[in-house]
Amino acid sequence: MTDATALLTTADGKPLKAALAASLATRRRRAFLLVAPLFLFIMISFIVPIGQMLYQSFYNDTFSSAAPNLAEWFDANPEGSAIDESAYAALAADLALMKKDKTAGAAGTRINYDVSGTRSMFTSTARKADKFEPPFKEAVLAEEKKWDDPNIWRAMRSASSPFTFDFYLAALDLTRDSSGSIVPVAEGQAIYKTLFWRTLSMSIEITALCLLLGFPIAHLLAVLPMRKAMLLMILVLLPFWTSLLVRTTSWMVLLQSQGVLNDMLVWAGLIDENGRIQMMYNQTGTIVAMTHILLPFTVLPLYSVMKTIPPSYVRAARSLGATSWTAFRRVYLPQTLPGIGAGGLLVFILAMGYYITPALVGGADGQMISNMIAFHMQKSLNWSLAAALAAMLLAIVLIFFWIYDRLVGIDKMKLG
């Protein structure tokens, strides 16, 4: 039997197994070539930039490349060594180097992330650095006496290695004290943990609201006669096609204290002129606007799932004696789960990273973590901290994705 199989050949005499493998390989290559443009596009415009960004969250060589002598000194002298003349000599040499390469500003900025008020020490001392003569300790301290602050030396030691987890510490409201141990930041400076919690709770609220509001709409869409369903569908899709910015601004027109809604309430006599309700520039405004903007993302997957549920199932349940509530709960609802899962997960992930709407209508307490990431990207230019915050946000989303996969199963998700 085995001999017979081994002898099988194609018409031109090649062994069948080899011929089959060759033809499969050709097809695989062709298939790969077809997806290659998309693959390349995703690699270049998505995977590589995200990878580079994440890399920045633990790799920052602005100080280490500007101060090679100090890096060498820190390598040779372990933590706790006295900051002696040789250290100051390395510092003086590096400051002179910074002056030559014009890197004092960048290097100072890096240390300034850890110890406030040090950037100008670098720029001003570097300006005089080529005139320093031994003993360097006196020369440097004569220029700027704050150089003997152990905190600065601790920060320089930590920055002298390009690989660092300091930015993750900062993103968790932690810092290092002068002895190098990890401690929480001062009371008035802690912000990121609060914002992570707020982002999480707001996203969950928005997801719940979207599901609650989207479910009946999707059901209506699925059971109405074609013509009416189309009309309703257009009402769902029209805002979906409208620019995000336009929709956010429309909510501002509606919700502001001199806005349409407040005007109507005043006109109806429900509130008086001085009692106008603050519906915007706070969390309420953000949640209302974001729920509206994200609603189609729950309606569409739910609709596509509900469309496939034969109405006869519920009818059968009713005919077997189930109340309408029981029929809904035990027959209809379980069948819509793939849609609920897809819509919920989609809205939740989008909400976690939302940026424009909270920036415009969020005011002070409606801000989310993405607004801080934008702040560090655009204003403070601390890209490493922005990258660390973004990496943590990504990790949180992935954790939720994993939990979802465990509870519901990602293969059961139906996006439309």
Add this chain to the structure above:
Amino acid sequence: MKKAMMLTTALIATGFAASAQELNVVSWGGAYTVSQVEAYHKPFTEMTGVKVNSIDADNPATPLKAQVEAGNVSIDLADIELSDAIRLCDEGLLEEIDPAMLPPAPDGTPATEDFVPGAIQDCAVANIVWATVVAYDASKFPENPPSTLADFFDTEKYPGKRGLLKAAKRSLEMALVADGVPGSEVYEVLGTEEGVARALAKLDTIKDSVVWWEAGAQPPQLLADGEVVMTTGYNGRIFNAMIAENKPFNIIWDGAYMDYDLWAIPKGAPHLEDAKKFLAFSTDTQRLADQAKYISYGPARKSSSALVGMYQDGKTEMAPHMPTNPDNLTNPIWTDPTFWADHDVELSERFNAWLAN
């Protein structure tokens, strides 16, 4: 690593074309860019035949930094803020500028003496002085209108919402001036722990009444909508609403926060010589005075003040609206870029944490 990243970003984000006899000038857009096009770009093209491409950016320092670090520069000249001018110069991203290339005033005063103090930096030259001021809706306070920064913080005497820029810079300084610190001593106070606490405590008194804004176009809008009765804002934008749009707004010049906008040339600018020519041309006495015809930002040269005439509508005298008018300089806060370079990280963190809690 960073270079590769900048390169991909620059590849995706920019599409400037560079060719001979052109100059790519990046500025802030809106009425401000219009004033530059009218006062600088058009006469320069007329005189030299060099075409000036005006490009808008949210903050011209951002694409400039990205381009120079990627080694793929298409910007010839950028209009940037003082703090950015100093920072980018420190980082070696800007061409150094020799003050000798700047033309003297018509009466022969050398440029170095003609410009207001601090306007000529190592790598940048100021063209305008602009102010962040408090503006209020005059129709809301017909009697006894507010006149000081302290009034801005007094919600009992002047009830209503306040608009405030969502940033540590400016908010903290203005809070201190409102609390009685003279404008000239603000940075000494803000440099201490007690000073920061004092500024935040002052801001605390109006925190519940504040509508925070981020873009320069928002404050006049907030005032016009009646969303706030008083707001901080950029004086040029407020002026535009007052004069061009006839809104009943007024400006409080007490505690005005003064800043410069400067021209800077990135390292590796494709048309370096023309860029230098343009820089010298656009910062001469007449050109700076011309710009004031289109927007109420003060010329950075003393000799320009006398030449500032009417607004383009032909009936509004510009001088009273200039931040550099002596009548308006009663208690100014001159921005301190060195202070902010050092304390921006810490104070922004404190401010953001204060805001979020």
